[in-house]
Amino acid sequence: MRTRFAPSPTGPLHLGHAYSALLAHDMARAAGGTFLLRIEDIDRTRARDHWEAQIYEDLHWLGIDWDEPPLRQSDRISAYEAALDSLWQRELIYPCHCSRRDIAAAASAPQEGAEPTVGPDGLVYPGTCRALLAPGYGATPRPGGTALRLNMARALEALPEIAFEETGAGPEGEAGRIVTSRQQLTETIGDVVLSRRDFTGSYHLSVVLDDAQQGITHVVRGQDLFSATPIHVVLQHILNLPHPQYHHHRLIRDETGRRLAKRDDARAIATYRTEGRSPPDIRAMVGL
16 A cells, blocks of 8 residues: 655645545555655746745644655656656646636536536536647647646546546545446536646646555545546546546634635644644544
């Protein structure tokens, strides 16, 4: 078993992060396996060195250690570039110049008054830019400075059944072998962004490439990412990557039932440390 914790250095770790990190760490240790750390700093416009330093400090304080040097996404840009080049040459991605306002307008246009479909990344893209390039465009250089979207329908053409093993539970208690139909993927997820206009790659692309690079066998993460997992399975297939098992865990929420966010400094691990709480106190707070 190889698990990982993959925070972004864009703010302080809070109780939700502590729960996810401790759970992944405990699962690996109980199985005699390996626990790894990954710093998801691909978005250099938001990542900060002092937040990364605090991640290490908070995890050490919690009693969490990792078995290999941390992997930093900012050191992996060439791997993301290579994957994008491959997908471009196969014409599985295409450039998109739509703004969020454009997408919102186009998504609601076909049936005025009807609610547009919302997927893991927000409004499902209506495909405005999908057919703007003539077949054969993959022989041209991949463009820079623009968003690149996955052509979901084309990616699914030669794929077997899209399924993954869930050892935890989804938001509705989903467990076991989870199967997603092609219709669900095209209609409720659609052509997701695989590279941003202002930085190379995206969460969906980097997470599958990095999990493969680190040899992760069990992806431990929150239930808020359960709906994105079929996207990752599709990418694993078309990039010929291993298929880990998934363990989606419950989310730590505040008194009103809202999921904790990095802006919620009152529940930051560093705040509890300053107040004199102990690592066993944190474990008790998150139900471990």
